[in-house]
Each structure stands twice: as C-alpha cells, then as structure tokens.
Amino acid sequence: MSFSELKAVAAALESSPVVIGLLGVLASGLLGALVWSLSSTEARARGLAARMAAAARDSEARVRAVVDNVVDGIVTIDEGGAIESVNAPAGRIFGYAPEELVGQSMAVLMPPAHRPSDETGLRRLLDPGAGRSLRRTCEVEGLRKDGSVFPLEIAVSEMHLGVRRFFTGVLHDISERSHEEWRRTVLHAAMETLTAGGDVEQALPDLLEAVAEGAASDFASLWMVQRESGRLRCAAIWSSPAIAGRLREATRGLRAGTCLPGRVLTQGTGVWTSALAQDLEPARAAAATVDGLRTGAVLPVPVGGQVAAVIEFFTRRPRASEDDVVRTFSAVASQIGHFLERARGLDALRASETRLRSVVDHMLEGLLVVNGRCIIETVNPAAARIFGYGTDELVGQHLRILVPPDHREDAEAFLTEACSKALGRVTEWKGRRKNGEVFPFELSLSEFDTKEGRRLAGHVRDLSERHAVDRMKNEFVATVSHELRTPLTSLRGSLGLLSAGALGPLPELAKEAVAIAERNALRLITLTNDILDLERLQTGALKLNLSISALDEVLERAFEVVRGMAEHHGVTLTGPATEARVLADRDRLVQVLVNLLSNAVKFSPRGSTVDVKVGRAADMVEVAVRDNGRGVPPSHQRAIFERFQQVEASDARQKGGTGLGLAICKTIVEQHGGDIGVASEPGRGSTFWFRVPLATPPDAIRSEGFAPTGALEQRSWS
Amino acid sequence: LKILIVDDEDDIRRIGRLSLAHLGGMEVVEAASGSEGIERAAAEKPDGILLDLMMPGLDGRETLAGLRAHASTSDIPVIFLTAKPLDQEGPKLRELSVAGVLAKPFDPIQLPREVQALLEKR
Numbered sequence: 001m002s003f004s005e006l007k008a009v010a011a012a013l014e015s016s017p018v019v020i021g022l023l024g025v026l027a028s029g030l031l032g033a034l035v036w037s038l039s040s041t042e043a044r045a046r047g048l049a050a051r052m053a054a055a056a057r058d059s060e061a062r063v064r065a066v067v068d069n070v071v072d073g074i075v076t077i078d079e080g081g082a083i084e085s086v087n088a089p090a091g092r093i094f095g096y097a098p099e100e101l102v103g104q105s106m107a108v109l110m111p112p113a114h115r116p117s118d119e120t121g122l123r124r125l126l127d128p129g130a131g132r133s134l135r136r137t138c139e140v141e142g143l144r145k146d147g148s149v150f151p152l153e154i155a156v157s158e159m160h161l162g163v164r165r166f167f168t169g170v171l172h173d174i175s176e177r178s179h180e181e182w183r184r185t186v187l188h189a190a191m192e193t194l195t196a197g198g199d200v201e202q203a204l205p206d207l208l209e210a211v212a213e214g215a216a217s218d219f220a221s222l223w224m225v226q227r228e229s230g231r232l233r234c235a236a237i238w239s240s241p242a243i244a245g246r247l248r249e250a251t252r253g254l255r256a257g258t259c260l261p262g263r264v265l266t267q268g269t270g271v272w273t274s275a276l277a278q279d280l281e282p283a284r285a286a287a288a289t290v291d292g293l294r295t296g297a298v299l300p301v302p303v304g305g306q307v308a309a310v311i312e313f314f315t316r317r318p319r320a321s322e323d324d325v326v327r328t329f330s331a332v333a334s335q336i337g338h339f340l341e342r343a344r345g346l347d348a349l350r351a352s353e354t355r356l357r358s359v360v361d362h363m364l365e366g367l368l369v370v371n372g373r374c375i376i377e378t379v380n381p382a383a384a385r386i387f388g389y390g391t392d393e394l395v396g397q398h399l400r401i402l403v404p405p406d407h408r409e410d411a412e413a414f415l416t417e418a419c420s421k422a423l424g425r426v427t428e429w430k431g432r433r434k435n436g437e438v439f440p441f442e443l444s445l446s447e448f449d450t451k452e453g454r455r456l457a458g459h460v461r462d463l464s465e466r467h468a469v470d471r472m473k474n475e476f477v478a479t480v481s482h483e484l485r486t487p488l489t490s491l492r493g494s495l496g497l498l499s500a501g502a503l504g505p506l507p508e509l510a511k512e513a514v515a516i517a518e519r520n521a522l523r524l525i526t527l528t529n530d531i532l533d534l535e536r537l538q539t540g541a542l543k544l545n546l547s548i549s550a551l552d553e554v555l556e557r558a559f560e561v562v563r564g565m566a567e568h569h570g571v572t573l574t575g576p577a578t579e580a581r582v583l584a585d586r587d588r589l590v591q592v593l594v595n596l597l598s599n600a601v602k603f604s605p606r607g608s609t610v611d612v613k614v615g616r617a618a619d620m621v622e623v624a625v626r627d628n629g630r631g632v633p634p635s636h637q638r639a640i641f642e643r644f645q646q647v648e649a650s651d652a653r654q655k656g657g658t659g660l661g662l663a664i665c666k667t668i669v670e671q672h673g674g675d676i677g678v679a680s681e682p683g684r685g686s687t688f689w690f691r692v693p694l695a696t697p698p699d700a701i702r703s704e705g706f707a708p709t710g711a712l713e714q715r716s717w718s
Numbered sequence: 719l720k721i722l723i724v725d726d727e728d729d730i731r732r733i734g735r736l737s738l739a740h741l742g743g744m745e746v747v748e749a750a751s752g753s754e755g756i757e758r759a760a761a762e763k764p765d766g767i768l769l770d771l772m773m774p775g776l777d778g779r780e781t782l783a784g785l786r787a788h789a790s791t792s793d794i795p796v797i798f799l800t801a802k803p804l805d806q807e808g809p810k811l812r813e814l815s816v817a818g819v820l821a822k823p824f825d826p827i828q829l830p831r832e833v834q835a836l837l838e839k840r
Contacts, residue, residue, distance in 0.1 A: 489801070497733070502737075
C-alpha cells in the first residue's frame with residue numbers, strides 16, 4: 001500500500017461521521033492501526049515501500065494498544081463478506097476472541113432472521129447497487145457468540161486499495177443505550193401523565209402504550225391489584241397493528257387467579273419466557289401462536305414494598321433472558337410503580353383538595369388569605385360576595401380596596417391592628433364594598449406559615465343584616481314594652497285605687513278578686529321591665545355608671561327593698577358590716593342583690609334565715625347569699641342563669657318570678673368584669689354568689705386568698 | 719292645687735283624675751293633646767302640669783317648648799310622664815328644667831304625694 005493509498009483510506013474514513021470523532025482522538029495513531037489491520041498479512045504488505053513498512057512495524061505495538069482500548073469495535077470485511085480483521089472491542093461486543101472471527105463470514109455476526117441465505121445475498125447486502133452509497137450509519141441487530149441478539153449501531157465505509165475493494169465497519173453496542181432510552185421513554189410518558197392531571201385509571205392505557213413501544217413489544221397488558229379484594233384486574237391492553245384481536249379478547253376474559261400475571265402476583269417475582277406458547281394459559285396460547293409471539297416478560301410492579309400491579313410484554317422476536325435486559329425490564333416496572341405511587345398520591349391529594357376547595361367555596365362564611373404584604377391570595381365566593389366583587393377581581397389586589405377610606409392610606413397599619421385584635425378572636429370591623437358602601441363585618445384571623453412565608457386567613461361575616469335585625473328587635477322590644485306600659489298604667493291604677501278603698505269600700509269577695517288582679521298586673525309590669533332591662537343590657541344600650549361605691553351601702557339599700565317581703569314570708573335577713581369598696585354601678589349592683597335576696601326569701605321556709613356573707617378573692621369581692629330552701633340540682637346550676645330557666649316550670653306562677661331575674665344578674669355582673677354562680681345541694685339550701693372588682697383593697701382586710709364558695713363562712717368579714 | 723293632665727290616652731287621664739282628685743283632693747283639668755294642653759294651660763293657669771312624653775301631634779318636648787314660649791304659661795312647673803325606661807330618659811328630660819319625671823305605670827295611691835312633693839321641692 002502506497003502512501004497515496006493510505007491517504008485514500010484516511011479520506012474514506014474521515015468522511016464517515018462516526019469515524020470523524022474517533023479519528024480526532026486517535027489522530028495519526030489510528031491511521032497506523034488501520035494500516036496494520038489492512039495489511040496484517042504478509043501478502044498485503046507486499047508493494048509497500050520499505051520505509052513505510054518499517055514505520056508501520058515500529059508503531060504497531062503502540063497503535064494496537066490504542067485501537068484495542070477504543071470503546072468502538074472495528075471490523076474489516078472483504079468484498080466477499082469474509083472478515084479480515086477485528087479489533088479487541090469488536091471481539092468483546094460479539095463475545096469472541098478476535099482471532100476466532102478472522103476469515104469467517106460476516107453472517108456469523110448476524111441474527112438468523114436477517115442473515116442472507118447465500119453468498120449472492122451477502123454480496124447484494126454489501127453492494128446495494130449502482131448509485132447507492134454504502135456509507136451510512138444505521139441501527140441493526142447483532143448476534144453474539146452465545147446466540148443472544150442485541151442492538152448495535154454501525155457505520156460502514158467502502159474503501160478501495162488499488163483494485164481491491166473492502167469495507168470497514170465501526171460498531172457500537174447500543175443495547176445499554178436503548179435500555180436507557182426505553183427507561184427514559186417510560187419516565188417521560190409517566191411524567192406527562194402525571195402533569196396532565198386527570199384520573200390515573202384513564203392514564204394507564206397511554207402509559208402502557210409508551211412502555212410497550214419503548215420495549216419494542218407487540219403485545220402488552222397491565223393488571224392492577226384491587227385494593228379491596230387483593231385480586232388482579234386487567235386495566236389496560238395494548239397491541240401493535242400486527243396482532244389480531246383474538247389475544248386481546250382472550251386476555252380480557254382471563255381469570256385473575258390462574259393466569260400468568262396471577263402467578264407472578266402470587267410468587268412476587270417476574271417470569272421470562274422464550275417459549276411463550278408453552279407458558280401461556282391455554283386460552284391465550286393459541287392466539288399467541290397464531291400471532292407469532294415468542295418471547296414474554298411478565299413482571300411485578302412494586303409500590304411501597306408491595307406488588308400493586310403486574311405488567312406483561314410479548315414480542316414476536318426471540319429474545320434471550322439476559323441479565324441487563326431483565327434488569328431494564330425490572331427497572332421499567334419499578335418506574336411504573338413509582339408512577340402509580342405518585343399518581344395515587346396525587347389522586348388522593350387532588351380528591352382532598354377538591355373536597356377542601358368545595359367546602360371553602362360553599363362556606364357561607366367569607367374566607368380571605370393575605371400575605372405579609374397585604375396582597376390577597378385566596379378569596380372564596382362568599383367573601384367576594386360580601387365585598388361585592390368577583391373572586392377574580394380580588395386575587396392579587398391589595399387589601400386596601402376592602403378597607404374604608406379613612407383606613408386606606410395605611411392598610412398595613414390596619415392589618416397590624418387587625419392582627420393584634422382579631423387573631424384568634426371574633427371582632428367587629430368596618431369594610432368597604434365595591435360600590436363604596438361601608439358596612440360592618442365580623443372578622444376572626446388565623447395565622448399560618450407556608451413555604452412562601454407567613455399568611456393570614458380572615459374569616460369574614462357580613463353583619464349589616466344582623467345589625468338591621470338587632471335594631472329591629474330592639475325597636476320592637478322597646479315599642480312593645482312601651483305599648484304594654486300604657487294599658488298597664490290604667491290597669492294597675494284602677495286596681496290600685498280599688499284595692500286601697502279609694503273608690504269606696506268593696507265587699508270581701510270583690511276585695512279578694514281585686515287583689516289577685518292587682519298582683520298579676522304588677523307581675524306583668526315587672527316582666528315588661530325585666531325584658532326591657534335584659535334586652536338593653538345585652539345589646540349594650542344600657543351603659544354601666546361605674547363609681548367607687550361602699551359595698552355596705554349597696555347591701556343596706558338592697559336589704560331595705562327586700563325587708564318587707566322577708567317579713568311577709570317570715571324569713572330573717574342577716575348580713576355583715578363591711579368596709580369593702582367596689583368599682584360598680586351602684587343601682588345595678590343593688591338590683592343584683594335584691595334579685596338574689598328576694599329569690600332566697602321566696603324559696604326559704606317560714607322561720608328560716610337568709611344570710612349574706614362578704615369575702616375576698618384576690619382583687620375581687622365576693623358576696624354570697626345563703627338560704628335554706630330546697631336547693632338547686634346540679635343539672636340546673638348553669639341553666640338557671642339563662643333566660644326563662646327555672647328549676648320548676650311552675651316557679652314563675654307560684655313564686656311570682658319572671659324567669660329573667662338571674663339572667664339579668666348574670667349580665668350585670670359580667671359587665672362589671674365579674675362572675676356569678678351557685679353552690680347547692682338539693683334539700684340543703686343554696687348559696688348564690690357573685691364577684692365584682694374591689695376598688696381599693698382595704699388594709700383592714702387580710703387576704704387569705706380565694707375562698708371557695710361553701711367554705712366562705714369562715715373567711716367572711718365583720 | 720290645680721293640676722293639668724296632658725295625655726292622649728283617655729284611660730290614663732281618668733286614672734290620673736281619680737287618683738289626684740279622689741285621693742289627693744286636687745282640682746284636675748285634662749287635655750288630650752299637646753296643642754290642647756298649651757291652650758288649657760293658658761286658660762286654666764294650673765299649679766302644675768303632668769305631661770305625657772309620647773303623644774301623636776305635638777309630643778311632650780314640643781308641648782313643653784310651646785308652654786315655655788308663652789309668657790302666661792312659661793313658669794308653670796311641668797312633670798313629665800314617660801313609659802320609657804327612666805334611667806335612659808330621666809337625665810335628658812331633667813336637663814329641660816322640669817319639676818320632675820315620673821315613670822308609667824305609676825302607683826295611683828302614691829301619685830298625689832309624689833306630685834305634691836315635686837311641686838313643693840320647686
């Protein structure tokens with residue numbers, strides 16, 4: 001081979017894209033290697049200049065080492081298809097020692113299916129005809145010495161050395177790469193399905209198609225393990241156009257327990273068969289044979305350590321059960337497992353999200369979420385409705401647009417104030433609707449942290465309607481009580497004059513009737529007064545007139561009011577002298593005490609005593625009224641402080657109460673910042689107590705801490 | 719003592735009359751409205767006027783203003799009668815420099831004594 005011939009080889013090689021890179025790496029060393037490979041026999045070395053032969057020999061060892069260490073295999077074939085040279089990587093790729101291949105037909109490296117039947121066919125393969133270039137890169141299947149078929153990429157170059165024509169193939173085993181590609185295809189399909197949203201079940205056929213095509217299968221099916229029964233159910237079937245419908249039918253009709261996927265589920269490990277027809281269930285074996293399916297892989301799909309599905313791939317090509325192939329299939333199965341796991345998680349998340357969203361959307365209460373910069377991030381329809389906007393109009397807006405004009409300049413300050421007041425509490429605020437209307441609303445805030453930082457959730461309720469109703473109710477109560485008072489004035493006046501004898505003497509029976517009428521007229525008046533009082537106390541219409549008051553004076557005034565009644569009932573009143581001063585509305589406190597005392601008198605047996613004690617607990621004064629009545633059963637001890645709640649339904653009639661007295665007492669005491677309650681044992685009397693703030697703790701009183709009711713007697717003043 | 723009772727409710731005027739005249743031995747004249755009250759006051763020159771607060775037409779306050787506007791009636795002491803809660807209305811009404819405020823329903827036995835006391839206090 002002359003130098004010019006060598007240059008021709010180099011040119012031919014250089015024009016092959018795969019070889020370009022190779023040449024770049026190997027530079028002149030590779031040229032030497034080719035020289036070696038092409039002139040490895042003495043006969044072919046003939047004609048070379050002695051200088052060139054010597055140079056080639058000198059570099060042989062070095063070059064050989066380089067070539068043998070290239071990942072790609074290099075094979076040279078003569079015009080007749082006989083292998084002339086093989087480098088070490090090429091030998092490794094096909095599982096031969098290089099010298100085993102030299103001289104053999106290239107057909108030994110081809111799977112029988114692609115192998116030309118005779119030498120003519122082989123020649124035709126190498127020389128496809130005038131005008132068609134053989135220089136190309138393509139993917140073909142190779143046959144290893146052990147009989148396994150594998151994908152390989154080959155770049156073939158045609159070369160001319162003098163009159164001789166031969167071919168060089170640069171080979172690359174891409175079985176790893178195609179597995180990797182398959183894995184990537186599956187991953188991609190899974191990702192697409194996951195991000196597309198929707199139901200997992202509906203996504204399964206698409207996923208199966210991607211997986212099956214990636215595996216170059218002809219038929220595939222996916223079986224899901226049902227959560228309730230633990231049995232398999234065929235979730236998706238895919239087949240290439242070449243496969244008849246019979247196998248699909250047969251697969252769909254399989255009995256889950258006894259079929260091949262069922263066996264895989266039971267044993268927990270995959271099955272690889274290259275004799276598919278023998279291993280399949282009878283129902284499918286025939287169809288598979290007709291379709292020419294030969295190899296099958298049936299694999300468990302693990303999710304969280306358990307088999308969640310079984311997937312099967314059938315192909316018409318014979319495929320040996322090689323470790324890397326099985327590994328790839330298993331990797332893909334576990335990829336599907338991950339997909340199922342995530343998809344199920346997503347499904348559950350979506351379902352719970354949907355549930356939550358629908359709760360939030362259908363709440364009557366408004367919900368607003370704002371970030372630390374007062375930007376509204378979430379609004380439910382109720383909140384948008386309250387403020388007169390559409391939800392879309394509010395998201396992304398500054399909170400300022402919901403705040404009345406006088407707060408608008410400083411919405412952050414508004415938020416800070418709102419936080420300090422409304423966090424975890426229900427408070428009342430003024431808001432601004434889209435149409436500019438300012439309206440009252442109830443706000444309670446809760447705080448939570450997100451990845452994006454702190455968020456505030458505001459629960460909003462429109463109060464304008466409730467306020468209107470309150471106003472109406474108050475007006476109604478005021479009107480009714482006023483309208484009742486007018487006729488009651490005439491009634492009470494007439495009866496009072498009659499019973500007092502101011503209009504002349506009455507017969508005895510008439511006197512009795514008039515007395516009954518008068519007593520009940522008075523009861524009606526008290527009831528009217530109590531209703532109005534309670535209403536005004538509870539709506540805040542009645543403001544307390546607080547002052548520092550001597551408790552002694554309050555006690556005295558209350559005693560004065562009740563004394564007549566006590567005498568009438570034959571009950572003795574006793575009370576202490578006290579120096580305590582309270583911060584209270586004197587008239588209201590008298591009202592409370594009169595109420596408790598008159599109750600005590602009413603329910604005390606004739607000849608008994610009603611005893612008042614005063615004690616101290618921290619900065620509060622406790623006043624306790626003890627009677628010897630029938631007592632209050634524990635079940636009623638809370639309820640009796642509510643409106644129209646009495647121990648006996650007949651009490652109002654028999655004892656002349658209105659059922660509102662204790663509710664009024666409770667409201668008054670609570671408005672003082674105090675507390676009210678009862679301690680009682682049925683049959684052994686009751687102690688009604690209340691506590692109100694002490695004005696200035698008198699030095700004269702030594703505090704012994706809080707005296708629990710019942711033990712109060714020992715701790716009383718006086 | 720001559721007392722003018724101004725109230726739109728006939729029955730209340732009658733009870734007032736029974737109480738003040740029968741029990742209290744006072745002379746009682748009546749008016750069924752604010753405007754009639756102003757006329758009767760000018761004509762009768764009573765020693766005191768019991769004036770209902772809520773009336774159709776001229777209400778108690780307007781009637782009081784009418785009385786004060788006439789030289790002949792401006793000095794007659796007025797006692798308001800109200801069906802509204804005293805703690806709510808009382809302080810505001812007393813600011814109008816009236817002789818007193820009495821709550822409905824009143825006690826007919828006590829009424830003459832209370833009226834007399836309020837008028838004497840003045």
